Each structure stands twice: as structure tokens, then as C-alpha cells.
Amino acid sequence: xxxxxxxxxxxxxxxxxxxxxxxxxxxxxxxxxxxxxxxxxxxxxxxxxxxxxxxxxxxxxxxxxxxxxxxxxxxxxxxxxxxxxxxxxxxxxxxxxxxxxxxxxxxxxxxxxxxxxxxxxxxxxxxxxxxxxxxxxxxxxxxxxxxxxxxxxxxxxxxxxxxxxxxxxxxxxxxxxxxxxxxxxxxxxxxxxxxxxxxxxxxxxxxxxxxxxxxxxxxxxxxxxxxxxxxxxxxxxxxxxxxxxxxxxxxxxxxxxxxxxxxxxxxxxxxxxxxxxxxxxxxxxxxxxxxxxxxxxxxxxxxxxxxxxxxxxxxxxxxxxxxxxxxxxxxxxxxxxxxxxxxxxxxxxxxxxxxxxxxxxxxxxxxxxxxxxxxxxxxxxxxxxxxxxxxxxxxxxxxxxxxxxxxxxxxxxxxxxxxxxx
Numbered sequence: 553x554x555x556x557x558x559x560x561x562x563x564x565x566x567x568x569x570x571x572x573x574x575x576x577x578x579x580x581x582x583x584x585x586x587x588x589x590x591x592x593x594x595x596x597x598x599x600x601x602x603x604x605x606x607x608x609x610x611x612x613x614x615x616x617x618x619x620x621x622x623x624x625x626x627x628x629x630x631x632x633x634x635x636x637x638x639x640x641x642x643x644x645x646x647x648x649x650x651x652x653x654x655x656x657x658x659x660x661x662x663x664x665x666x667x668x669x670x671x672x673x674x675x676x677x678x679x680x681x682x683x684x685x686x687x688x689x690x691x692x693x694x695x696x697x698x699x700x701x702x703x704x705x706x707x708x709x710x711x712x713x714x715x716x717x718x719x720x721x722x723x724x725x726x727x728x729x730x731x732x733x734x735x736x737x738x739x740x741x742x743x744x745x746x747x748x749x750x751x752x753x754x755x756x757x758x759x760x761x762x763x764x765x766x767x768x769x770x771x772x773x774x775x776x777x778x779x780x781x782x783x784x785x786x787x788x789x790x791x792x793x794x795x796x797x798x799x800x801x802x803x804x805x806x807x808x809x810x811x812x813x814x815x816x817x818x819x820x821x822x823x824x825x826x827x828x829x830x831x832x833x834x835x836x837x838x839x840x841x842x843x844x845x846x847x848x849x850x851x852x853x854x855x856x857x858x859x860x861x862x863x864x865x866x867x868x869x870x871x872x873x874x875x876x877x878x879x880x881x882x883x884x885x886x887x888x889x890x891x892x893x894x895x896x897x898x899x900x901x902x903x904x905x906x907x908x909x910x911x912x913x914x915x916x917x918x919x920x921x922x923x924x925x926x927x928x929x930x931x932x933x934x935x936x937x938x939x940x941x942x943x944x945x946x947x948x949x950x951x952x953x954x955x956x957x958x959x960x961x962x963x964x965x966x967x968x969x970x971x972x973x974x
Contacts, residue, residue: 574850577850578843578850578886578890579890581842581843582843582886582887582890582891582947583891583893583897584839584843585840585842585890585894585947586893586894586895586898586943587894587895587898587901588839588898589833589836589839589943589947590895590940591901592832593832593833593936593939594933594935595905595931595932595933596828597933597935597936598931598932599932600826600829601934602748603748603818603821604814606747606750607814608785608814609679609683610746610748612678612777612779612814613780613785613788613813613814614777614780614788614791614812614814615775615776615778615814615817616628616775616778616795617775617809617810618806618807618809619808620806620807620808621769623806624804624806625648625772625773625776628806631799631802631805632776632795632798634798635795636794637787637791637794641781642791643779643781644779644782645674645678645778646674647671647675647677648674648773648775648776649773649774650669650763650764650772651666651667651669651774652666652667652721652766653665653666653721654667654718654719654721654756656716656718656719657708657735658709659708661709663707663754665756666754666755667698667758667763667766668755668757668758668763669757669761669762670759671759672693672759676690681744684744684746685742686702686743686744687712687742688741688742688743689742690742690757694759696738696739697739697741698738698740698756698757698758699757699758700740700742700744700756701743701746701751701754701755702743703745703752703754704752704754705743707753711743712740712741713739715738715739715740716738716739717735717737718736718737718738719735719736720736720765720766720767721767722766722767722768725768736766738762747930778811788813788814792813792816840946840947841950843954844883844950845954847883847951848955848958878959879955879956879959880952880953880955880959881955883951883952883954883955884951886951887951887952888948891943891944891948894947895943905933906931
């Protein structure tokens, strides 16, 4: 074993003691920084993945819209279904939809939820209703019924089998024309819950024909939802571009018809999430930097206290490079140990994250805060290899560099001057 490596271990693990107090404090400091970085980045990744999954599951991979009502949508659906990507079939299913807002009243409690009209047969291939339904089935949906989200049902005190009064926004237009449009009475045939409160708190599903009646669309729709085959999700932008290219070659299509991937439709929101993650990484990295300064200070004190010993090593032939290696190795060892412990603590914390959050929220009576502000009923987490690699490299490099200042100071000591030091 090289002398500088032996001396580095001797400094960290003095004779007569299993471990030095300096080592414990330094490792704990690095561990806390690494632990917080892993936890925060994993949770942010979890939010991104959860949002992506919910968007795709409930809204499809791609939407084709024209900015106006699309009437000849059968031909458009046929064109989209035949789109290929690199000579491979990539479109699994397409389904027309219409959407908007209505006023809903139950037991004199009014709300204004989003309502989505779908072709029941085709929509089953787009949205996994069997996964989300808490009661009832999508097959029960007809022109005299709706499916309601769980949060909306709780808000207005509605249950499966209840009858809702639904008022179309066309009521004012009809009134201007001296016509009367009465509210429709629709029966609740199912309750669904996705786990994403953006949808669960404010959504109704009805048949496409009923939605066309509510908005006076006649035989038109607002758009086409596209579901990609499994394995092509990561190429959604390229496939959307291919659909746009195919549509540009067709005649007789509605003016301005265009395909938008789920990334296009939510790009600003996803950018904010990524920015949040980057800012959190930058801020939490300062914990590791503070630990590095503590390592530097302690090693500088060691150099001051052991000036004679360093001078003796120089007199015995120790090179400046060896002295630098001795102190930087101490920082490296602290960085490796702190990183390993930090990752271990983070994985344990993430494994029990929901229990920890519920316990802390329960203490402050803020159990609904997570749901209200972050739109999820649980705390998601997603482990990404690249994040672990970045955190490990940053922690070890910063800890190693923390030993450079005391290392250079030790290497510049002259043996004769050091031996005369008091």
C-alpha cells in the first residue's frame, strides 16, 4: 500500500479508535446533501412521470384538431389510421370527441364541470375505463346518462343512479332567438377516478351525440384522439409530424387541421416542472458544498497541528505530489462513504415516503394540501439512472476538491521550516 494512502486512512481511523469524530461529521454532512438530492429529484421525476401517464391515459398520445368544428371526420379518421412511421404501422386506435363546459345541478348545488362527448365503442380503445371505474361500466353510457368523476360527485353529493340537471351553454343563444331550451335530466350510470385531481374534481363523460346536441355541432366534432401502439410513445413528436405531413397531402380536409402530441399540448407545464427540478438540484447542491467547506476547514486544522510530522515526511523523502494525494484521498474517501450512506438513507425514505408525508401532514392538520396543490392522491417517485450518476459524481468530486487547499498548503511546507515549527 502506498504511504500516502496508508497515512490517509491513519488520519481518518486513528489508532485506539474505530473512527475519528471528524470523519463522522464530514460523512454525515455529505450524506444529508446526497440524501436530499436523491429524494427531491426522484419525487420530481415521479411527478413528471405521473403527469405524463395520466395525460396519455385520459387524453391519448396525439390530438388532431382544426380550431373549428370538423364535420367530415370519418374520412379524417381513416387517413390518420393509415399513417405509417418508417414503414411500420403505429396507430393503434382513433376516436372522435367533442368537449366543453356545462352547468350541472344536483340538490340545488350548481357546478360548472368540463364535459367530454365520446364515441363509446371507439373510446374504449383510447381510455382504459375499466381501470378507472369505481362503479358502473362505460357500456352503460347512453344519450340519457353521464359518467361522473369521483371528486365532482363528492362536491355535489351525487351517487350512481342519481339524476342530474344539465344546462347547455346554448341556452342563452336560444333565449335571444325567443326559444326555450330546458335543462336535460341525465342519470349517473358510473363513477370514475384516475388519481389525478385535475380530472377527478371536474369532469363528466357523455355520448358524442349528446355533446353534439348540447353545443349545436350537428354531425361535427372538435377533434380526433389518437392512441399509438406500445413501444412508440417516445417517438410521439416524430409521429405527430408524420401525421401532419400526411394530412398536408390530402385534399378536402378542414382548414388548419393539425396533429398535436401530448408534449406539444403540455409543453409549458412540463417546462415548468423541469425548471423546478433543475432549481431544486442547484439549491440542494449547496448542502454538499457546505459540507465540503467543513472538510476543508478540518483538514487545514490538521495541517496546522501536524506541521512537524509533515516536515518529517518531507525530510524522509515524501514528494509534494504524495502529500497532495494524502489529503485529497481523505476527501475522496469521505465523499464515497457519504454518497453511499446518503443513497441508502434516500432509498429508505422514498420507500416509506407516503407514510412519512401522511404523518407530517397529520401533525399540522394539512392532509389535503398535497392533493390540492400537487394534484395527486399520493407522493410519486421515479428513479432515473442519469440522476444517480450526476449526484454521485458531483458529491465525490466536490468532496475530493475540498482536500485540495489543505493539500497544497501541506505540499508547500519546507521540511526544515516545518521541523523548527512550535
